[in-house]
Amino acid sequence: TQLLEQSPQFLSIQEGENLTVYCNSSSVFSSLQWYRQEPGEGPVLLVTVVTGGEVKKLKRLTFQFGDARKDSSLHITAAQPGDTGLYLCAGVPNAGGTSYGKLTFGQGTILTVHP
Amino acid sequence: GAGVSQSPSNKVTEKGKDVELRCDPISGHTALYWYRQSLGQGLEFLIYFQGNSAPDKSGLPSDRFSAERTGGSVSTLTIQRTQQEDSAVYLCASSLGLRGSSGANVLTFGAGSRLTVL
Numbered sequence: 001t002q003l004l005e006q007s008p009q010f011l012s013i014q015e016g017e018n019l020t021v022y023c024n025s026s027s028v029f030s031s032l033q034w035y036r037q038e039p040g041e042g043p044v045l046l047v048t049v050v051t052g053g054e055v056k057k058l059k060r061l062t063f064q065f066g067d068a069r070k071d072s073s074l075h076i077t078a079a080q081p082g083d084t085g086l087y088l089c090a091g092v093p094n095a096g097g098t099s100y101g102k103l104t105f106g107q108g109t110i111l112t113v114h115p
Numbered sequence: 116g117a118g119v120s121q122s123p124s125n126k127v128t129e130k131g132k133d134v135e136l137r138c139d140p141i142s143g144h145t146a147l148y149w150y151r152q153s154l155g156q157g158l159e160f161l162i163y164f165q166g167n168s169a170p171d172k173s174g175l176p177s178d179r180f181s182a183e184r185t186g187g188s189v190s191t192l193t194i195q196r197t198q199q200e201d202s203a204v205y206l207c208a209s210s211l212g213l214r215g216s217s218g219a220n221v222l223t224f225g226a227g228s229r230l231t232v233l
Contacts, residue, residue, distance in 0.1 A: 004157075006157070030220075031220060033220070040226065040227075041226050041227075042119070042206055042208070042224025042225050042226050042227055043158070043206075043224050044224070045221060045222065045223075048220060048221070088157055088158065090158075092220050102148070102160060102163050102171065103158075103160070103220075103222065104160070105150075105157040105158040105159075105160075106157050107156055107157040108156055108157045
């Protein structure tokens, strides 16, 4: 069973601060995704990282995939109240080199950004 | 439809009763997934349908849980003899499901069905 350890579980910060969320595993993943979920809604995909060492930027969000494809991080610069939500990482299993959609999710990080 | 539709959005039931949760995936998506989410937590995989293949039921927590997908489209998750620990949000997702393609990994989730067992 592949597990993803996500940390921290809770983050409460002031507007303008920076933060980093980590996602770690002992397993290799074909790719890794980050989702954001708001109350009463389903998770929405933010980004997929595929290549070891890959860095992707989405405005103030920077996503990195570890060289060994076992870990990932999400860094938010100058957080805004609109960034508040539950952030989830999800790993796509490395099944024989053919990837498919049965994702393993981390426990999630509840981010609160205060004005 | 344009998105994944789930019903009911909220269900309150008494312990021991059976419940059915419905998912209507995005048209053309061959893969359909059910996940369970406890309050503010990550998602627990339940079951996965891909086209006409036998479903992957490896995540179902007990034999009280079952799911079917009729005509490769709508899916129903059934929980028999509900217990209080079944209380959670049940999320359905669909994807293009083309094994080996990037589309297989892009899941679109519904808003979920919140189940409360009293």
